[in-house]
Amino acid sequence: MSKDYYKILGIQKDATTEEIKKAYKKLAIKYHPDKNKGNKFAEEKFKEINEAYEVLSSPQKKNNYDNFGSADFNNNFNTESFSKGFKNTSFHHFENFELFSNIFGSSTKGILKDKEITIKISLYDAYMGGKKSILTNNEKIEINIPKGTSATTQLRFNGKGNINPISGKRSNLIIKFEISSYKNFTLKERNLETKIRVYPWEIALGSEKIFETIEGKKIKIKIPKDTKNGEKLILKGLGMPALGNTVKGDLKVKLIVDVPKIINDEVKKIYERLKELYN
Structure with a gap:
């Protein structure tokens, strides 16, 4: 076994999925390029951490790694390009991604999840319709609230959701509503x-x-x-x-x-x- 991914993340072999993710987040933030500009050691460490997480966060790769000492990782993952992708992503955004589980699906294969935002509106606005603006990904989005909006209403904004830190592509933004009472209604x-x-x-x-x-x-x-x-x-x-x-x-x-x-x-x-x- 060329690398001990458990040791790299500082976890036990029986660590849970949440423990793996928590350890990865802590180390990735610590060694992120935005916090360690010009630090070669931190750069290599960041690559190593991402490599370890890519394997241990995937049930299939983790199983292969645990049983055979290899997850065929090098055949489908380029740490250099991955690291370069994150060099172009600000540290502030990285912290708020909730790692990849929130912007991608259950794995980190690059399938972006739609971003969901719930906004609070009054029953009056839901009844009469109205306008509301939100700020997401440093972009102001104007929302037209239709008459008759309810808690089950969803509005879809194509290409306004999560940003893939590698390709720059964006998922969709889904707006949901939480409706508060108005006066005595x-x-x-x-x-x-x-x-x-x-x-x-x-x-x-x-x-x-x-x-x-x-x-x-x-x-x-x-x-x-x-x-x-x-x-x-x-x-x-x-x-x-x-x-x-x-x-x-x-x-x-x-x-x-x-x-x-x-x-x-x-x-x-x-x-x-x-x-x-x-x-």
């Missing part, structure tokens, strides 16, 4: 839900209330008599628009009874009279 599937406070006589006798929708429109809500506390009024077609068309879900308004405080003797007498009637 929340989203459940395609339905909007909110709450309004009402007085006991409003739900007992029936009444009308002015209500402001998520888009700021004022509408009149009819509360039927004998409505119960916590009951939901369903307003058809006032919910979340479906992505790509005008169909909307419903708006569910939960009624919360607000019991008035006793502010004077007259109110106290009313409560005492109600007590007599219901006893």
